[in-house]
Amino acid sequence: MEVVTFGESMVLFNPDANGPLRYVHHFSKSIAGAESNVAIALARLGHEVGWFSKLGEDEFGRYIQAVIRGEGVDVSKIITDPEKNTGLLFKERFVHVNPNVYYYRKHSAASSISVEDLDLEYIKSAKILHITGITLALSDTARNAVFKAIETAKSNDVLISFDPNIRLKLWGIEEARPVIMEVIKMADILFPGKDEGKLLLGTDDHREIGRGFLDMGCKIVAVKLGKEGCYIASREREDLVAGYIVEKPEDTVGAGDGFAAGFLSGILRNFNLRQSAQLANAVGAMATLVKGDMEGFPTFDQVKKFMGIEIYIDR
Structure with a gap:
């Protein structure tokens, strides 16, 4: 397994009208x-x-499992809970602005995930463990599961990829900051946004964010800058990598996740940091071309055509 990740997925209801x-x-x-x-x-x-x-052991849970399995993702470690429901969310759309999002996830099955639900051998089998701050915010048991997964990964030379993904609807910044900062200290690859840098470090300057998190122990920091691209920093180099302009994005939700996936894909393909960042920018941009959280993610051939270059080859 190249990448293992875990966290809550919900059924999304997208309005057919604004x-x-x-x-x-x-x-x-x-x-x-x-x-x-x-x-x-x-x-x-x-x-x-x-x-x-x-x-949840319900039709929504079965739907989520079927969709993710149908995308070629291994879902063999999913657990179903007959006592709890699968979470839901609704979007509310207006013209050319980000949608409002309404969550119905309190006491969902995913919020009860715990250390006992982890298959530690499965985590050990991966090259990269990807986690987000959302799972940390779901519950105390979910938070403990994240830290146990990190501990297992680090003791078995599995890289830790972390997207802070701060959701203030789930927890306040005073509660979130110390927990997220603790994870950042253990992360190998970090994907903060400028707004998260402001919340955590008190600055929205991308260079200060990159250097600040490197000083905390991260090996690679990729600061997401939206349509401007990203700033990448490691102990060996730093670089500002231009993004791809999308004139009229359909939906920006999922762009950050696409960015993280593109960057990790570059790392797994042994691209250098700039190439990985270019791939990340392209996948994130393509995610905004389609309405929906994950529908716009491209194949490798599609993203190469979008970028208009042929330097990305399997090596």
Whole structure:
């Protein structure tokens, strides 16, 4: 297994019309979840990926499992819980602005994930463990599971990839900051946004963010800058890598997950940091071309055509 990740996925209801939800009567059904987004994006890019979670023993849980399995992701470690429901979310859309998102996830099956639910041998089998701050925020038991997974990975030379993904609807910054900072100290590859740098370090300057997290122990920091691209920093180099302009994005949700997947794909293919960042920028940009959280993630051939270059070859 190249990458293993875990966290909550929910059924997403996307409105078929713009405007307040009280006037919307038809929705398209899909799935949403930062970790499963990354898993799906990596699978489409040609990698062997595993994702697991706890799902309700209900039709929504079965739907999530079927969709993710259908994308070529290993879901053999999923646990179903007959006592709890699968989480849901609804989007509310207005023209050319990011949608409002309404979550119905309290006491969901995934929020009860615990250390006992981890298959440690499965985590040991990976080259990279990808985690996000969302799972840390779900519950105390989920938080303990994340730290146990990190401990297992680090003791078995598995790289730790971490996207802080701070969700203030799930927890306040005073609670979130010390927990996230503790994980950052153990991360090998970090994917903060400028807003998260401001929340955690008190600065939105990408260079200060990169250097600050490197000083905490990270090996690679890729600061997401939206349409401007990204800033990458390691102990050996730093670089500002231009992004790809999308004039009228359909949906920006999932772009950060696509970015993380693209970067990890580059690392797994032994690209240098700049090449990995270029791939990450392209996958993130392509994610915004399609309505939905994961529908826009490209295959490796598609992203090469989008970038208009042929330097990315398997090595």
